[in-house]
Structures are given as structure tokens and as C-alpha cells.
Amino acid sequence: MQIKKHPILGEKFTEEITFYFNEKPLKAMKGQTVAAALMRNGIRKFGVSRKLFKARGLYCANGRCTSCYVTINGLDHVLSCSTLVEDGMNVHSNESDPDVGGIYN
């Protein structure tokens, strides 16, 4: 849920952009983080834990807890709370540990 006009800060963002979460197009404001862009669209589950596959989402919003991992443009385990959303960005939920070595294997 986006706060249209903040009671103290007023309007902060002006430019609307489109990004993709699990292939679905969503709107966000330029200047927001990926985590905020997802939560603005009512998405709070960003992925699952590595062992028991329990739901995970934003916890500290500060890049310290690593609970908010997503895959961005093919790069696994990116902190969604510390990365700005971009027009056309492809975001996927974090469903497991990355394939270590990935494309370089």
C-alpha cells in the first residue's frame, strides 16, 4: 500500500515505473527499494528459507538480517531492502540456495 501523500513529508516520489515479480508486471515509484516496491503491491513473502522452506520477507530494512533475499535480473541472493527498483527489472522470489558457481561452472 503506497502512502500517496505523507502527512509530514508530503509527496516524495514522482515517477512511476514498471518491474516484474515472477514474470508479473507491477508498478513502483522510482527511488523505492525493491522490498518497498513489492510491499506497495501487497507482496510481503519474498521467498523461502533454505532448509525448511518457510516464508521470508523484510525484517530489518537495513541490509543486516538477510531475510529479504530475491533474485534480480538473474543474480541470486540480492538484498531487496538495499537495492533500488528499476524500470523493466526482473525480480524473482528466492526459492532455494543459489547454484554456487552458477554460469561459471
Next chain:
Amino acid sequence: MKTDLLIIGAGPAGINAALTADAAGAEVILVDESLQPGGQLRQQTQLFSNLPKNKKKTRGTSLNNHLVESLNASNVKVLSNHAMVGSYLNGNIGVTDGFKTFEIHAKKYILATGAQEEGKIFPGWTLPGVMTAGAAQILINRELVLPGKNAVIVGSNDFAFEVIKQLRICGVSIKAVVEDKDQLQSEKQDLLSDLGNITFLTNSTIELASGSGEVEHVSIRTPSGIKELEADFICISNGFTPILEPFEVMNCKFTYKEILGGWLPAYNMNFQTTNSNCYLAGSAAGITTLGPILLTGEIAAWSVLEELEFISPREAHNQKKECWEELMTLENNNVFQKRTEIIADSLLQDNWNPKSYFTELQGGQIHG
């Protein structure tokens, strides 16, 4: 890269230290891992009084804008989106932008890396929708996004109450404040009276946060039985603790003071750690309020400027004396008391009083 002074952390403490050193002619690099400078002040919309130099009451966000504008107008070289990740054997600090890592050689370092929030664990605490109070504050005030509609707050300290006020004016309904102790922790009556009608559950804990893939329901164990609430998010406000890793990297010694946030680096009256090239400022030097945070940045900067001979010992003495005297009046008494215990330890003394220390020093030892 080479510089006189490298500061890690561009929160209010790091910025104030950078501005002080820059104004005296030192070459300063200021590194911060965030996308923008300002640290945790960026989302603090509440009003602050008790600021140094008779600054008038101001919102955290306005003061932040002012600090960042001054920074942009200064000669300080700001490296945002750069993190300190280690140190080299030669003592240089290693910094990365996520792609390349390089070393910065500085004559002196100030670590102003701030504090982190303490968690609180209960069944269901990892479910999306459970977050720190600071995370909720960041969402509404930096991102302009609501974390949910109906909140349960865990903890009843000053910060919990500030965040409740900020959530409410954005339209969030507060279902309950859950405190495991037998009374509310904030001692600020004005904050409490601002809150008006609200359900406080003392001697209570969260029994379970549940829902399908996110928080939908909260069960609370109270002295009168289990209370069930429909709530879609939970904010944990369990205090702050200094971030220690950068100080471990720099081989600094630590001390423990519960009131100051638990473990923190040991330091002397110059805000110099046990690594003589490494100073500290802000919440890293103990959890306190904004006025003192700004002052500690200044004291660290004056000490570095003296060490590097940008100012005379006499000027350094006068500046530090003024800052310490202001710190003594602005800071909560218990917090200040614990701070002076750390200084006393550094001098192997039983106690330390800035007033008598600086007055005695003026009696003859100061030249320049």
C-alpha cells in the same frame, strides 16, 4: 586512495565529524554502504530538542537534509554505496562498491557505523509481517509504503512510542502494545499522553504469530489468559546495540555497559579507541540521543585535527572542553555517568569528571 581522515558511516555522527574536519582544512573521505548519506536520521520525522549550540527544535528529517546539504557544499569526498569490508596488514581499510575492492590509506580513522536493533524471538517471528520497529519506520517515512493496516507492537520504550505515533498518522491502527515486564518502559509521560487510547498488555508475551505465508493472526499470553488479535504486522522494539564488526576488524578492545547498549568499544576522552589511529563517534560509542550523537562526532574530529596538527593544542583543548560541557548537560545523566566510567577506565582511575579534567589541564599543560 590516500587521505588525512577516513570516516566510515555517514549518519549524523559521521557527517558532523566530516564537516568539522573539513572546515579546519583536513582532507576527508566519508564512506557509507547505503545509497544515500544520512544514516538512520533519514527516516526520523519526530521533533528533536536538546540539540547542541542552541539549535532550535527540529525534525530529524529536516536536520538530515541540512547536514547533507552542508556535506554537498563541503570538500568532503563522499563514497555512498561503498562498504568497509576489512583491513589490510598495513592497517589500511578495505572498501568495496560490490564490484571492486580497494584500500584507503588514511592518517586517522573515525568509525561512526551506528547501532542495530535488538531482536526478540517468539514462535512465528520469522513470518513476513514481523519486522523491527525501525524497519516499519523506514517503510513509512523513507519509502512511503505501509507495512500493513493493523499492528501489534512488542516493547514499550521511547522508540516504540515514537514509531506508534508515526504509524498512526499514516493511518495504521494499533491493536495492542505487548510488554513482557510489569510496567511500561518509556519514562516520557508526554509521549505516553500523546498516544491517547491504546491497549497496553504488560506481563505479556507473544504466544504465536500465524498466517498463511504472512502474519494474519497474533496470540498473546497475558496474565488474564490468551488474547487473540487479528493483526497483519508486528513491530519489535527491543532497543539498540552498537555495531561491533568494524571495531573487531581494527583490533579495538571492548567493554560492557548495559545502559549504553551492551558491548561497545573502549575509548578515552578524545573518543580514541585502543587502536590509536582509530576513533569513534555516535551510537557506536554508546546508545544515546541526537544532541550527544552530534557532539561525539565533533569531539572525535577535534581530537584528530589536533593529532594531525591542523589546530593548536590550545584550540583543541577549548573546543573539546566546550563539547564535553555541552554533552554533560544534554545527555541523560545515567548514560553520561556510564560514559565517564569508560573514560575513567582508560585513565586507570576510579572516576572522571570533564569539568575538573579540562580546568586542571588548563592550569599549565596547554601550549600553542
